Amino acid sequence: MFLTINNIKKSFGSGDSRVDVLKGINLSMERGEFCVLLGPSGSGKSTLLNIIGGIDAADEGDICIEGERMADMKEKKLTAYRRKHLGYIFQMYNLIPNLTVRENIEVGAYLSDKPLDVDELLHTLGLYDHRKKLPNQLSGGQQQRTAIGRAIVKNPDILLCDEPTGALDYQTSKDILKLIETVNQKYGNTVIMVTHNDAIKDMADRVVRLRDGMIRKDYRNEHKIPAEDLEW
């Protein structure tokens, strides 16, 4: 198995204010799988994503990527691993304001020893004609596409997406979902996407639903719907 998540537990605070956010999460994923993580607000989705991404540490349990336990990696190795193998896409784009679209994407490329071709990627992202613009000269959708470019130019094994369409309108959200679908199919990255939008589950290979810090549903989609045909 490519990614295994074993009995992950996490709480915040202590004493009376202690909140048990994840209460024993078990999940295994194949390479290239597109997984959507759903659940009500506060159910622990972002916390789980951050633990998978090594941004936050679990209290108990472990995560193995290709058989290697993240907990066994020393800080330096973990940082190198995160840089090389994980890509993040957030609701907030966090682009560098004084760098152009192309330069923002190149920042991601420098972190990898197997980066994708930046010009080809600019075409895939529909950003080639905008490559010389600064972030404040772009629409929200174009900024998010640039952020996706920065995350995937490294050709990461795992692409972690936290509400990537949260700040976008309907049509732009669909365009971004189509782009993530294309990236997953073209480059074979494993995608884990946290969302509030139930409709998005139909485009995923795998649907995981959290409630109160536990997995309540976990199934594979027999009949995926292309992002283009999703409606909400």
Ligand SMILES: Nc1ncnc2c1ncn2[C@@H]1O[C@H](COP(=O)(O)OP(=O)(O)OP(=O)(O)O)[C@@H](O)[C@H]1O
């Ligand atoms: N650093 C932190 N310190 C204290 N509590 C935290 C921290 N991070 C998250 N929490 C709490 O953990 C719980 C789960 O948060 P998390 O962001 O994982 O939920 P979520 O399912 O992603 O929610 P949403 O859909 O609203 O983003 C919430 O009750 C939140 O307040």
